[in-house]
Amino acid sequence: GQQVQQSPASLVLQEGENAELQCNFSSTATRLQWFYQHPGGRLVSLFYNPSGTKHTGRLTSTTVTNERRSSLHISSSQTTDSGTYFCAIDPNYAQGLTFGLGTRVSVFP
Amino acid sequence: EAAVTQSPRNKVAVTGGKVTLSCNQTNNHNNMYWYRQDTGHGLRLIHYSYGAGSTEKGDIPDGYKASRPSQENFSLILELATPSQTSVYFCASGDAGEEYFGPGTRLTVL
Numbered sequence: 001g002q003q004v005q006q007s008p009a010s011l012v013l014q015e016g017e018n019a020e021l022q023c024n025f026s027s028t029a030t031r032l033q034w035f036y037q038h039p040g041g042r043l044v045s046l047f048y049n050p051s052g053t054k055h056t057g058r059l060t061s062t063t064v065t066n067e068r069r070s071s072l073h074i075s076s077s078q079t080t081d082s083g084t085y086f087c088a089i090d091p092n093y094a095q096g097l098t099f100g101l102g103t104r105v106s107v108f109p
Numbered sequence: 110e111a112a113v114t115q116s117p118r119n120k121v122a123v124t125g126g127k128v129t130l131s132c133n134q135t136n137n138h139n140n141m142y143w144y145r146q147d148t149g150h151g152l153r154l155i156h157y158s159y160g161a162g163s164t165e166k167g168d169i170p171d172g173y174k175a176s177r178p179s180q181e182n183f184s185l186i187l188e189l190a191t192p193s194q195t196s197v198y199f200c201a202s203g204d205a206g207e208e209y210f211g212p213g214t215r216l217t218v219l
Contacts, residue, residue, distance in 0.1 A: 048207035096154035
């Protein structure tokens with residue numbers, strides 16, 4: 001079945017450092033979405049990005065569709081960036097997302 | 110942004126009991142989804158729907174039923190709850206693009 005692999009599994013940063021989170025997937029992704037999950041549990045959509053590059057604030061998502069990979073770049077990390085980041089894909093537009101196991105990010109002052 | 114709400118937010122049930130989790134969305138999306146999240150597994154798809162009257166099996170449908178009586182509402186039903194169904198359940202909606210998630214329901218089956 002569909003596989004989504006995220007790396008690293010966890011990351012520790014000092015405030016101000018940059019980070020790059022990776023997502024690799026085993027088949028074509030017609031949909032690809034990045035999420036952030038608060039330690040309390042709510043899922044927040046960061047990017048819907050099945051191809052190309054998108055920016056919002058200090059975050060950048062780049063998806064290279066034919067290489068089956070996506071990345072999430074965090075610049076100038078802040079303590080409020082701490083949490084878990086998930087990549088999720090769907091090969092068929094509307095049959096639900098397959099999630100990776102996430103990257104847990106901890107940012108210390 | 111799409112508004113997806115879930116009820117209840119927390120639920121404690123007994124083994125063998127019936128549990129119904131409800132989801133409502135107000136943005137007229139055709140597609141709705143139920144996922145569960147467990148430590149070590151990430152989120153996994155249980156059931157989904159393309160519109161009122163439609164339900165489809167996801168990756169882990171065993172022990173769950175779904176009901177989509179209207180465009181806005183999508184329920185997840187556990188006819189005979191088991192402790193292995195203790196989890197956090199998320200509902201989502203979308204239209205062949207971005208999915209919008211509800212706040213989650215924490216279910217404990219004793």
